[in-house]
Structures are given as structure tokens and as C-alpha cells.
Amino acid sequence: MSIQCEVKSVQPLAANTYRILLKPEQAIDFKAGQYLLAVMGEKDKRPFSIASSPCREGELELHIGAAEQNAYALEVVEAMKAALDCNEPVVVDAAHGEAWLRHESERPLLMIAGGTGFSYIRSMLDNCISRGLTQPIFVYWGGRGIDQLYANEEMQALAAKHGNITYVPVVENAPENWSGKVGNVLDAVAEDFVCLSAYDIYVCGRFEMAGAARERFCNEKGAHREHMFADAFAFI
Structure with a gap:
């Protein structure tokens, strides 16, 4: 469904990463973990995860990584900025995706994000907290450097506040004072779990x-394909 939205703000989160807040003209029914399409033209619709939870009414949050070499995303950010400056609406098509949070499940949760893929995780995590889910939740977030983990301190605070949440940041290039995990985020998961x-x-x-997560964890760690969720699975 196409819906007009007011652009409330476009703010930098980290280098080449932006938080965009949208106010839809009508309520959008979506599930935590779904995505929307930014409508750039009649046949040009670009997908971005909704970072906000359905429990947060009247506002949609996006996290968009838009480096100069990534024109696909950068053009959307520039269009959002232009709409904000001119006080004009943008159009989104929502909601889409089948990798939404199965909140009726009582199984422990393992959430894995790379870069701005964290926006997908954040929607589900906020929903879990709002619903009072009590099963263990493990969040692994990987990036090239600590600057890419733009909500690192916020996630540490959430994990400290909620005893069922374990947060593990993983960086490829660690600063000198880094005491966390270094390397590939999938390697970090494989090191920490004997069986999934x-x-x-x-x-x-x-x-x-x-794709690597699905093959590796199913083949090496006993994960069940029917209990693994990613929108990418529909395309690979």
C-alpha cells in the first residue's frame, strides 16, 4: 500500500549512515522485522528495513547506509533531505517481507546483523521488550570498525537493563582499547555456540x-532452516 509521509528529520548516525524519521499520513500495519519501499518512481522502489517497532505509533524510523559509492541508497537520503527542506511529502510502499518476528515462539532468539542490518534487529528487539518476552535473546552486531556500530552504547545499556538480553559487538578493525570480539560476526557466533x-x-x-549464515549454521551447528529468517532468503 502506498502512503504519503512527512519527513520529520534526517540525522547522521555515523559516517555515511543516517537516521530518517517519517510521519505517515495514516497508520501502517506492519510486523517487527518487515521493510518498506521508498518510492523513487513508478517502477523504482527501494527496500529499507523499518527500524522502529510496531509498538511505536505514528512514526517510522529508517537507518540508511549511504556511502558515496552506494548511489542506490544515497539518492534516497538526498530525496528525503530535499523533501524535508521543501516541506513536501515522500511516498513509501509498506509493509513487505516474511522474515518478521515470530513472537508467539518461546524458543530462544539469536539475532545477527551486519552494518545497517541492525535496523531490522532493532525493530524486533524493541518489540520483544515492549511485549515483555522473557526468553534469552542474543544480539550479534558486526561492522568494519566501532564507528559503524552506531548504537553500541545504547545496546550495552539495554543489555545491562534486561537480564535476558546478551549483546555482542564484533569489529573487523579494532581500536587499541577494544576488549570485545574481533573478526567476522559469523565466526564469533560459531565460536560461542556449540549447537543452534x-x-x-x-x-x-x-x-x-x-546465505553463508544459513549454510554454515545448518550444516555445522544443527540450526533448522525453518527456524532461520532473513528477507535475503527469498532471493538467494
Whole structure:
């Protein structure tokens, strides 16, 4: 369904990463973990995860990584900025995706994100907290450097506040004072879990990352394909 939205703000989160807040003209019915399409033209609709939870009424939040070499995303950010400056609406098509949070499941949750794939995880995590879910939730967030983990301190605070949430940041290039995990986020998960057969697993990142997670964890860690969720799986 196409819906007009007011652009409330466009703010930098980190280098080449932006938080965009939209106010839809009517309520959008979506599930935590779904995405919307930014309508750039009649046949040009670009997908971005909804970072906000359905429990947050009247506002949609997007996290968009838009480096100069990524024109696909950068053009959307520039269009959002222009709409904000001119006080004009933008159009989105929502909601889409089948990798939404299965909140009726009582299985422990493993959520894995690469870069701005964290926006997908954040929607589901906020929904879990709002619903008072009590099963263990493990969040692994990987990036090239700590600057890419733009909500690192916020996530640490959430994990400290909620005893069922474990947050594990993973960076490829660690600063000198870094005491966390270094390397590939999938390697970090593989090191920490002997078996994943009991888990619901949610993955968001590059298509190749999602594909590698499914093959590796199913073949090596006993994960069940029917309990692994990623929108990328529909395309690979």
C-alpha cells in the first residue's frame, strides 16, 4: 500500500549512515522485522528495513547506509533531505517481507546483523521488550570498525537493563582499547555456540552474509532452516 509521509528529520548516525524519521499520513500495519519501499518512481522502489517497532505509533524510523559509492541508497537520503527542506511529502510502499518476528515462539532468539542490518534487529528487539518476552535473546552486531556500530552504547545499556538480553559487538578493525570480539560476526557466533538447534535465528546483512549464515549454521551447528529468517532468503 502506498502512503504519503512527512519527513520529520534526517540525522547522521555515523559516517555515511543516517537516521530518517517519517510521519505517515495514516497508520501502517506492519510486523517487527518487515521493510518498506521508498518510492523513487513508478517502477523504482527501494527496500529499507523499518527500524522502529510496531509498538511505536505514528512514526517510522529508517537507518540508511549511504556511502558515496552506494548511489542506490544515497539518492534516497538526498530525496528525503530535499523533501524535508521543501516541506513536501515522500511516498513509501509498506509493509513487505516474511522474515518478521515470530513472537508467539518461546524458543530462544539469536539475532545477527551486519552494518545497517541492525535496523531490522532493532525493530524486533524493541518489540520483544515492549511485549515483555522473557526468553534469552542474543544480539550479534558486526561492522568494519566501532564507528559503524552506531548504537553500541545504547545496546550495552539495554543489555545491562534486561537480564535476558546478551549483546555482542564484533569489529573487523579494532581500536587499541577494544576488549570485545574481533573478526567476522559469523565466526564469533560459531565460536560461542556449540549447537543452534534450539534457536530461532534472524539475520540481516549483505545477501552473501545471509546465505553463508544459513549454510554454515545448518550444516555445522544443527540450526533448522525453518527456524532461520532473513528477507535475503527469498532471493538467494
